[in-house]
Amino acid sequence: MTVLSPNETAKSWRTNKREASVLLYVSGVEGDAGALAGTRVAGHPLNLCISPVTEWIDAEEVAGAVAAVVQVDPDTPASIKRFQKLADAVETPLIAAAYDPPLALVRSLLRAGAHDVVPLPLAPDELEAVIANLPNSASKAEAHHDVRVGKLVSVIKSVGGVGATALLTQTAVQFAAREATHDRETCLIDLDVQFGDVAFQLGLNPRLSLADLLEAGGRLDGSLIRATTTEHRSGLKVISAPHEMMPLEGLSSDHLLQIVEAATREFGTVFLDLPTNWTNWSLSMVARSDLVLLVTELTVAGLNRAKRQLELLESQGLGSLEIRIVVNRYDKALARTIRPADVRAALGRDIAFTVSNDFPLVRSAIDRGVAISELKRKSAVAKDLQLLDSGIAAALGLER
Numbered sequence: 001m002t003v004l005s006p007n008e009t010a011k012s013w014r015t016n017k018r019e020a021s022v023l024l025y026v027s028g029v030e031g032d033a034g035a036l037a038g039t040r041v042a043g044h045p046l047n048l049c050i051s052p053v054t055e056w057i058d059a060e061e062v063a064g065a066v067a068a069v070v071q072v073d074p075d076t077p078a079s080i081k082r083f084q085k086l087a088d089a090v091e092t093p094l095i096a097a098a099y100d101p102p103l104a105l106v107r108s109l110l111r112a113g114a115h116d117v118v119p120l121p122l123a124p125d126e127l128e129a130v131i132a133n134l135p136n137s138a139s140k141a142e143a144h145h146d147v148r149v150g151k152l153v154s155v156i157k158s159v160g161g162v163g164a165t166a167l168l169t170q171t172a173v174q175f176a177a178r179e180a181t182h183d184r185e186t187c188l189i190d191l192d193v194q195f196g197d198v199a200f201q202l203g204l205n206p207r208l209s210l211a212d213l214l215e216a217g218g219r220l221d222g223s224l225i226r227a228t229t230t231e232h233r234s235g236l237k238v239i240s241a242p243h244e245m246m247p248l249e250g251l252s253s254d255h256l257l258q259i260v261e262a263a264t265r266e267f268g269t270v271f272l273d274l275p276t277n278w279t280n281w282s283l284s285m286v287a288r289s290d291l292v293l294l295v296t297e298l299t300v301a302g303l304n305r306a307k308r309q310l311e312l313l314e315s316q317g318l319g320s321l322e323i324r325i326v327v328n329r330y331d332k333a334l335a336r337t338i339r340p341a342d343v344r345a346a347l348g349r350d351i352a353f354t355v356s357n358d359f360p361l362v363r364s365a366i367d368r369g370v371a372i373s374e375l376k377r378k379s380a381v382a383k384d385l386q387l388l389d390s391g392i393a394a395a396l397g398l399e400r
Contacts, residue, residue, distance in 0.1 A: 021045045022131055023061070023068040026097070026122075027053050039124065042066075042131040053079040059089040067093040067134055069127065071120065074098055074105050087113030093134050097122060104317025107287035111321070115261070116254060133258065150264040151396040153271045154289040158296035158306035160276040163328045165192070166362055167295055167355060169201045172271050173371045174389050176236035178400065184268035187229065187237040189260070191285065192275045193248065196241025199230065203369015204238055206230040211242035213259050214251070220258055222266045234371060237267060253281040260285065269396065283316055291395050292323045298334045298354075303346045310347060322395065324352035326388065331357050353388045356380035 022041045028050065039046055044066050051057075053073045062068045070086065073079040087094050096114045098105065099121075106117045116130050157164040168188070176186035190198035190210065199206050208228040216224055229237035263270045272289070274282050286292055296306040306325065313319060325347060343351055358381045365372045373382045393400050 020064060020066045021047045023065045024048045024122075025051055025057060025068065026071045026120075027051065041124075041128055044131070054082060056082060057086050059086065062086070062090045062092045062094075065092050067095060067115070067131055069095045069097050069118070069122075072096045072098045072101070072105070072109065074101055080105070080108070083109065083114070084112040095130060107283060107317050110257070110284060111287045111289075111318075115257075133254070150267050151269045151290045151398070152260065152264055152288060153269065153291045153293065153392065153396070154274055154286050155271065155293045155295060156274050156286065156309065157276050158294065158302050158309055162295050162297050162302065163362070164295035165196075165198060165273055166201060166366060167326070167328050168271060168273050168293075169198055170362070170365065170372055170385055171388055171392070173202070173232060173234040173236050174373065174385055175269065175271075175392065176232070177234045177371075178389060178393070179268055179398075180235040182398075182400070184398075185237060185266075186235070186269045186271070187239065187263050187267040188271045188273065189239040189263060190241040190273050191256070191282070192273055193242055193246040193251065194275065195245075196273060196275075198273055199238055199240035201366045201369070202232050202236070202238060204230045204232060204240070206238065206240040209240045209242050210259075211244070211246070213239070214242075214255060217255075220262055222262060225259070225262050225266050232369075239263070248275060248277060248279045251279070251281050253284040256281050257284060257288065260288065269398070278312065283318070286313070286321065287318055290322065291392065292321050293326050293392075294323055295326045295328050297329055298327045298331070298338055298343075298351075300338070303338070303343060307346055310349075323349070324391070324395065325349060327351050327354045329357040329359075330354035330384075353384070353391055355384040355388065 022044050024046060026048070053071050053076060057070065070083055071079075072083050083094070083096055093115045094113060096109045096117045097120050098117065099119070101117055101119065109117050115134060118126060118130055155164055155168045172186060172188045179186050188198060190196035193210065207230070212228055213220060213224065225239075226237075229239055231237055260270065260272070272285055274285060294306055294309060296302045310323070313321065313323070325343075340350065358379060361372060361376055361379055361381055365375055368375070372379065372385065376382060390400070
């Protein structure tokens with residue numbers, strides 16, 4: 001255990017490379033932080049570094065660590081920026097620590113790359129639990145720099161019944177087939193734990209589901225993630241919703257984030273089908289996403305609900321997310337009544353994609369568990385899905 005004097009700087013301090021350690025960057029050792037002196041965390045030595053919350057942390061110091069806990073001051077923008085820059089510079093799991101962090105800050109830090117956000121003063125038992133549950137802790141610490149991280153796409157709905165799940169399953173099937181030609185894998189996780197029917201729409205009969213991953217606890221790893229998936233013939237890996245309905249608020253944000261993080265390390269792109277009703281954990285999933293697709297319909301009611309969804313995200317500090325508006329069941333006749341300028345005025349952004357309305361064809365594809373393109377390649381819906389697929393790939397920076 002190393003405790004730096006307040007007169008020393010973080011830049012002058014180096015970890016002991018003989019054993020992977022947990023690094024703790026705080027501005028003082030008052031309260032419970034002082035009790036951490038001379039301890040080990042989840043079996044690893046703790047190195048405590050006292051430094052101002054705005055002083056840059058050398059990425060080389062963090063590179064070989066099991067994890068780094070970094071204090072963030074909600075009232076000091078430079079402190080938040082320091083954390084964001086460090087997250088961009090290292091692959092070591094980072095945990096943010098703050099006094100009474102507001103929800104908007106928590107979402108921002110998770111999106112910036114934080115594996116967790118813990119409150120200060122720091123409780124030793126809480127730190128122990130967080131470190132023990134890190135997907136890349138213990139034996140994976142030294143190999144962490146070799147782990148790839150995939151892209152995360154969340155699909156949200158303006159309101160239930162807009163056909164978002166059908167749109168997502170068809171998009172994911174096509175996306176997976178295209179990605180497979182580049183030796184990249186795609187996974188779809190059904191997080192609608194009450195009414196999710198992704199597996200049904202794809203004609204799959206999964207043996208395991210999301211519930212098995214939730215029950216795994218600390219045993220969660222890439223092998224278990226893969227074992228839980230069911231593969232569609234397109235190559236899409238599917239983690240189905242639980243077979244039995246679960247209460248939305250009964251799920252833990254931390255646990256679900258661990259599952260999603262494990263999936264993004266295992267697959268190239270991960271799609272999330274989220275429930276219609278918002279929860280703390282579903283907001284956490286959106287905050288972590290590289291791309292968010294908001295599915296709506298080109299109706300006054302649909303646009304009004306979409307506007308309310310955007311306002312909610314803005315109120316939670318998530319307005320800067322990469323959000324694309326997808327109009328499902330698009331009918332050109334409606335475009336004569338609701339013009340693009342009306343959409344821009346209502347939502348503050350333009351429509352990114354439209355998917356034509358062809359209910360019989362979509363229903364037939366769902367009933368057979370196949371891609372629409374297999375039934376009618378030159379249909380308007382199939383062409384629109386191709387454009388959506390290409391748009392998602394471009395937004396994620398994937399070369400095709």
